[in-house]
Amino acid sequence: MMASTIFRSIQNHPLLLYQTALFRRKNGVFYCTMKSTEAQTATQEKQKPPLPKIMKQTKTSDKFSKDYEAVIGIETHVQLNTLTKAFCGCPYNYGSPPNTSVCPICMGLPGALPVLNSKVIELAVKVGLALNSKLSLNSKFDRKQYFYPDLPKGYQISQFDVPIASGGYIDLDLPVEFGGGHRRFGITRVHMEEDAGKLLHSENGSYSQVDLNRAGVPLLEIVSEPDMRTGIEAAEYAAELQRLVRYLGVSNGNMQEGSLRCDVNVSVRPIGQAQFGTKVEIKNLNSFSSVSRAIDFEISRQVLLHSQGQGDQITQETRLWEEGAQKTVTMRKKEGLADYRYFPEPDLPGVILTKEYVNSILDSLPELPEVKRRRYEKMGLSMQDVLFLANDVNVAEFFDATIAKGADVKLAANWIMGDIAAYMKNEKLTINEIKLIPQELAELIASIKGGTISGKIGKEILFELLAKGGTVKGLIKEKDLVQIVDPVEIEKIVDKVLSENPKQLEQYRGGKTKLQGYFAGQVMKLSKGKANPGLLNKILLEKLNAQS
């Protein structure tokens, strides 16, 4: 079949026409950014250096901002990681050559019909339950109709008046560095729909090409209540959704690949006013930090207009976040309400869920981030630790498995957050890719605690385990690393060091007691690091001070 479909006749008028045509679609933001696929989270992003202040108006509006309140709601599209597309048997792999994963159904050929992939329902129910939503036992699909070249059928199969899940909420903890605090944000609805394809524009703009690989890939649209008030809250909401879908295993949640996309609605109103201000939609948010920064920019922009008495200049429009310039710009003004002429999809039977089915999925849900965080908190970990450990489902599972093997909670947390995290970062590995397994980390912690090895040796073993695997016991044996805890043996080494360093001994006894560290180092060196530090120091002090 067609390897690549071209419609040559679309002329690309560089500024105006092209842009309006390109972004006519409601859900249509085109994610072309190719960054590292490294998992990123709102929390981790914050460690990046602060971006330069771009806009003067931010400062000007600061003094007014206390009089105004922002109202923020988010529409998130989550791509489900089913093996095949929502309504046909085509697989979807991000980055495949254009139009290599298509068939008559997802290309919208005449006569082709959609057949629902039941896995989509299962994943939607999982998310609905995890968001504490009410599931519709009888829902249906509808057609949302508009014309766009990346939409092969001329309509998107979606859900309109009866979404599979409605109501609900998501709980999260704000990062400590932003003041912390627990938040609960409302969820309006969750519905299933199919993704559209992508347009690829030629360099000189004389034609565009349609890639339908993504057409028909299942999405969940999750709509929040307008409960957020700051860019940080919004970014954390998005990050928590990402965490949730990753915990549930329903999506990779990757923003760069477009597996998780956020469209944000922002309005501003004077504090105390019940009525919402005019809302502006922001698109092209490819990371959590851009969500946060775009919103803060937009709030400042709107507050400034309000404070200058130009609140009426805030119009209902869609604005685009420009990452380079760090500002939002008008993409298109709303030309009245779009009429998508929704009607029930006649090609698909209704979606009927039985209580048994829902219960079986409920029983299969893993421990979710909020529950995990509360549990970690009860275990006595600091909020900083809790957030770090629960942030990544794989890290949390590693931690849980480690303490399940009896490891000390705080020590396990420290190892994971310290040396292990540093190693992963340096080597650009995920916790699933390191060779260390939780059982050995537990063993390592126990060996240090029990005195079999010193902390220093423990670190050496850790890096060995991280890089090559193996067991703690095996490594200790292989390298003869068992700590020397026999006082007699340590005494012998101390004696040897003292006799070999008479000059320093004399200096020490002459009052230069700082030399104790030197002797300790020599003893440790001679013991190949295996001497128990406590015993070593005790015996060394005794000997040093013996004949003064």
Next chain:
Amino acid sequence: MLGTLQPPRTLSRFPLYLTSRPVTLCTLTAQSPPSTSPAHSQILSIRHSLLTRQVTAAQLAESYLSRLRLTEPHLKSFLHVSDSDAVLRQAALLDQRIAGGEDVGPLAGVVVGVKDNICTADMPSTGGSRVLEGYRPAYDATAVRKIKELGGIVVGKTNLDEFGMGSTTEASAFQVTANPWDVSRVPGGSSGGSAAAVSARQCVVSLGSDTGGSVRQPASFCGVVGLKPTYGRVSRYGLMAYASSLDVIGCFGSSVADTGILLHAISGHDRLDATSSKREVPDFASQFASINLLESKPLKGLRVGVIRETLDEGVDAGVISAIRGAASHLEELGCSVTEISLPSFSLGLPAYYILASSESSSNLSRYDGVRYGNQAVADELNSLYGDSRAKGFGPEVKMRILMGTYGLSAGYYDAYYKRAQQVRTIIRKSFKTALDENDILISPAAPSAAYKIGEKIDDPLAMYAGDIMTVNVNLAGLPALVLPCGFVEGGKVGLPVGLQMIGAAFDEEKLLKVGHIFEQTLQNCRFVPPLIEDDTAW
């Protein structure tokens, strides 16, 4: 003209040996043969002749092809005729297999016409629309695939009103098909090409599609048997959607048995069509041989309801007379015939046109010129869409897209689409009630026999009104069989009238049984059009 039956100028026909009415009602011309042999199954006799080596599949195919070549200039029932070498190659392959003692499918050697809105991988499929001119699908529709697997030979793609929207084939972007009974008349539509092709024996059976009567009305106009299956009985995969909740693929044949055998071949669940039923498909075909026609009252106890509203004003007197005659025939066969009322009947037409147009406005969105079909040259995106569609669609299609878009628009949805769905529910219920009390319901298939080409082309409302007999059945999703039951005046020799039998959902078996007995006991009526009356085979 010698040796052929002249249909009489009386208004209807009755079986001779059962009727108590005067024989003179069925006047035979002096030249007509004494034979009154009823329609027989061509499929069964083809099978018999092939397996007993009386004839080869190649010979059979050649005879159909030559008749097709002869009649096609008058009829124009095909938009595309398969390459005759390819047809003969397929036939020769079957002959080899038969000679080798291999099993061949039940449709072996059966020459089949396929409506052009049903996708075929190896030949053009345009849906009768300029927008798909020259389009060759990447795949076979499920029904076509099944026919091929069972040995059927697709001889070509038949003409239709663009995307099934019309009742005459005049809305085809390419040509108007003529009625074999009178070439100045329409064959009906939208499956007019498929009906005319079977009527003129250009093929043995054919596939049509029926959204609001598009199989049944042309069957009536062309004097052939047309079967609209229950919604969900036959996979729609590969049928270019007009109104998805109403569309079904249907069958044409020159006998009830042939349509039943074809239906059996294409029925059954298809994992590519979520609306296809998982119900088991009974062997419709086996009963045709076994029915005991010697019994004097073979349909004893069968409850038949005549739908009063279908014999009301607006229906030709000749048609009413033919249907009343058919009712008497059923009575003679042992049925208890009563008149019943479906008060919601008249609501069907407006509800149908709202629902069908609404769905079509959505289904036809994909014909945008972007991926396939004709693409207009344009400077920017909106013109690309606008021009491709403006040039690609004909006026009837445009009108329905506009109506449907209107009916689904914000602010109108409740008054039109939603209300029409509510009417649909009422209609479905009233049919359910009537079919709980009756085994089958009968009515005309159309308010008149075939009319002249051009007669209603400027009066869409009059043409839409012609669908009154059939649209309710689609709204209710029920099966219906149309078979010729008599004639009215018109043309050289009279024009056939079709009787519609409506059954309960998934009860095609009963319709076929009753239809078969009706057909086999209908005497002195041969529904062979004058166009081929010299052909001694008929």
